[in-house]
Amino acid sequence: MLSLANLVSTVIHIYTWVVIASAIMSWLVAFSVVNMRNQFIRTIVDLLYRLTEPALRPIRRFLPNLGGVDISPVILLLGLYFIDSLLKEYLWPALIL
Secondary structure, three states: OHHHHHHHHHHHHHHHHHHHHHHHHHHHHHOOOOOOOOHHHHHHHHHHHHHHHHHHHHHHHHOOOOOOOOOHHHHHHHHHHHHHHHHHHHHHHHHHO
16 A cells, blocks of 8 residues: 555656646747747647646636736645645555554
């Protein structure tokens, strides 16, 4: 069971980095730092969008319009951190004993 808890924690950490990469890439696209006509960049942006959008879409439904500022990745990162903390606080000590 400890192996499963470690796996879930690792997946949460990897997904955290995917969300951060997606947010940074969206800023780079919005400020025209990267060229979306480049096939490699378009593939990376599409991959990050497909990985993060299913988790971000429900959060965006409940957030108010903040004038073009999207804080849904921050809310998602806080939720991931909370889930990881719960996992470490309640599941790991019970498995070690």
